[in-house]
Amino acid sequence: NNNNNPPPEVVHYYMSNLTTSRDPIANQETVLILTPLARFYQEYWDNLLSLNYPRSLISLGFIIPKTKEGSQAYALLQAQITKTQSLPKGKRFASVTILRQDTESPLQTQNEAERHKISNQKVRRAAMAKARNSLLFTTMGPTTSWVLWLDADIIETPPTLIQDLASHDKPIIAANCFQRFHNPETNSPDSRVYDLNNWVDSPTAKELGAKMGKDDILLEGYGEMPTYRSLMVWMKEDGGDPGKEVELDGVGGTALLVKAEVHRDGAMFPAFAFYHLIETEGFAKMARRLGWKSWGLPNYLVYHYNE
């Protein structure tokens, strides 16, 4: 060794040392929280900070579109990150990565009515799939045990979200995503269903798929295309056991915990029609093809922002 610098580290990882267990805190399992972020809501950040999983075991990854809205969101996010990452060591996240996209968003505006138009869905979901993949492929490391997909507009979850989902020891597990609103009929606070992408497949949907062109996709929640799938949002029972599990064929990405090994095996978010499914729904199908099942918790709720 003929210079003064120590040789750069060669990093060895024994994949068998990486666990994903029912008790991830006791086993010091690392969690990568991934959020595609088009808009910044302070309530999202506050809820993230309210999670009581040790922050030193959490890494954060964001991907932000190249739009004006994206630039605003970026500035707001950065301000909050700087604040949190200036806290004493134990209260900071292990690391934070922000990717700024180079592709234009396919939609000019992100307002809900525009986003949810059926004619916009395929191009929008394909772009979302690519954004999720870019984020995943560049932030997951050899020591990541779990990946929590958490949308930027999820503003209320139990503080034990990570532990609760992990305690089921499932490869892929989704919380049930609702939305709080003020009900004008009763003039009181209420909640309604939001994420329709968590579902159990139906014969009708399969038949629809079989008749489609190879690039066509099935979408959930559009009257023009009734699938008769069993949606997890409708499985919620009043006072029901939050630990109740159902096996799912499609999942959404609003609040979804995935064992990192599922992604490592190659399960990603197809930006093309995969069994006529795309993005998170296609992900569940791809994971299934790799031997991994998806699950949902109908009575375990998280809440989406109400625009």
Add this chain to the structure above:
Amino acid sequence: NNNNNPPPEVVHYYMSNLTTSRDPIANQETVLILTPLARFYQEYWDNLLSLNYPRSLISLGFIIPKTKEGSQAYALLQAQITKTQSLPKGKRFASVTILRQDTESPLQTQNEAERHKISNQKVRRAAMAKARNSLLFTTMGPTTSWVLWLDADIIETPPTLIQDLASHDKPIIAANCFQRFHNPETNSPDSRVYDLNNWVDSPTAKELGAKMGKDDILLEGYGEMPTYRSLMVWMKEDGGDPGKEVELDGVGGTALLVKAEVHRDGAMFPAFAFYHLIETEGFAKMARRLGWKSWGLPNYLVYHYNE
């Protein structure tokens, strides 16, 4: 900030700053060389060291199976890495990551006859696909411009391999993989075709696929299953232009340069039948579904070890 440590770095990446150009050295583009490695050949390492792309722009990633052979390969690889990474700074690789698999290899032995039996192919190629995905998903970072897939038994390439492949500015580009041997008939050195996975599709193969069960895969190079695909190995011309390009429908992984954005979009190595294709061949198809084409250089040769 109420302690003495600086806050941990928050890393921002502008994806538009990441280029993949015809002149990657001038543009300081980083290359991640990924090698699934079941056996270590000194000739592989020596050839790797002979590449004249700046090492400071190259990161290496290896994945090694959990077999006795794997342990031997691991020890030999480590010894060489230690040696190279102790060189003065400019002569070291930017970083080296070694993943040791936790899953058993599906095959007990790695000898060529056993590996190439048709009955072993599906389980073997699926395991290879998962190994490649694990390696890719955990080593690719936000600053990776190119990924060079280089098998551990590629023992001879031009020293300008990376620049030469990159100069074509293709999303995916494969060298043509041959094997040197001593020809007993002529009693002189000779070479013969090796990697049959670089091909242009045929109507016969498509028809075979259409008649197969959904989990069945097409394999190349087996007399029992003639596909009549045009294999790149047979397109080599004596004294032919090494710059000649052909568009491919299937690729092999022996020496394959991929723009990192192709992987980032979600193109991975399917461990399941994807359009009746698996692993590297399935990767080409998946990339195509994502809008990326594959190319090969029939007259640009690399050589596989002769067991």
